[in-house]
Amino acid sequence: MNLMIEARGLTKSYGSKIALDGVDLNLAASGSIALVGPNGAGKTTLMSLICGYLRPSKGEIRVLGEAPGGSALLGRIGALPQDAQLDPGFSVGIQLSHYAALQGIPKPKEEARRVLELVQLSETFNSLPQSLSHGMRKRVTIAQALIGQPELVLLDEPTAGLDPANARAVRELVNRLRGQCRFIISSHNLEELQKMCDTVLHIDHGRLSNQVAVDDAGQEGALTLTLAPGIEDQQSVLTQIAGVRQVTKRDRDEYLVRYDLTTHPDFDLELLTALKAARIPYRRLAIGLSLEERLFTPEQA
The missing domain is CATH 3.30.70.100 (Alpha-Beta Plaits)
Structure with a gap:
């Protein structure tokens, strides 16, 4: 079976504080995953380890069969970090084009326009971030995570602070793209996650405490x-x-x-x-x- 995420004894410590404590994971390379748990449970740390932003203190992790942070995963993973911000001094189009160029995409402006169209914000290409609403800025940052058509996209609190209309737009986007890529989504909104994900992982005190399949709800x-x-x-x-x-x-x-x-x-x-x-x-x-x-x-x- 092909695995999207495979982890053994995955541990991350910050000094004496253990943020992730011996997590074992076998997540199939199909379907989308939800991460739930209280603040400080280890969700963001796990996502950072998957992206290669952090290195484990102990244990090991493989993502799409590769070690996180290596060149083999370049362009295969996209991410929206929690509370990601846009630079107020540059237009949306310039920023997204820059991110596309950093990934080696041949026509970065075209790619920027493509991802803005995906989030239904094509008209913001020449806009400065401060001219957009909070919900629109959030959708632009999600567009950044979709640059290069990655196989796996991680979204950390993608609908936090959004009004119902923008939150619905994000849900519809995820569901529209679920056949093209896999998502790992962290959120406190369980009802929302149930509409977007196939498997839900509950993390508490740095440990995986429960795992359920959404489709099993009727059994x-x-x-x-x-x-x-x-x-x-x-x-x-x-x-x-x-x-x-x-x-x-x-x-x-x-x-x-x-x-x-x-x-x-x-x-x-x-x-x-x-x-x-x-x-x-x-x-x-x-x-x-x-x-x-x-x-x-x-x-x-």
Whole structure:
């Protein structure tokens, strides 16, 4: 199996502080990866090691089969560091053309225009960064990460501080390009990551504490149901439906329903039929556990 990232005992220390502590990874060269965890957990350190910005204190790591930071990976990896800034004294086009030239791209201006078109900001080529909104500047820095059509793109907090419209534009961009390259994305927004990534890694205190596949969400025999308000004795009605094993109230009208997936593989349809027969309106139904539950409370969820 071809691996995108392979790490053994990967450790990075800053003096007495251990930022990454003996991480082992085998990530296939398909699909996109999300990194989640609290501030200071080691996410940015791991991304820096993948890019070759830092060297491990112990252990080893291979990216696309090569050692990070070497000439063999030149042009194959793109990155958006956290809080990346643009130079206020030069236009967007000049800066992106410069980055393209540094990668040895023959026609750097054409490449700058190409990546700006990808992020739907072609009109900003001659603009100074300070004339752009925060969201537009963020998308320009993402364009920088796409120069040269890299195989792997790392985005550290790509939607942090963005308004909903710009955050959606970033999500749509990632999903549009997922077939052309692989992404590793760090973010605190779990709902957003679930829309963009195939595998989620949870890092805490420098260690890999959990790993889940997004596509497996429907294989747990659980769903979240939000009923219309004003329905009396909601929980007892749900527990009487065939196949239900447990009903847990989360919020005023929201329930986590666990069911027997083996004997009721089409339980969602059976549930909707039962609700219709009982004349109980519903507002929302989501198959599987939320990403938050799967990552942080697997034993209770």
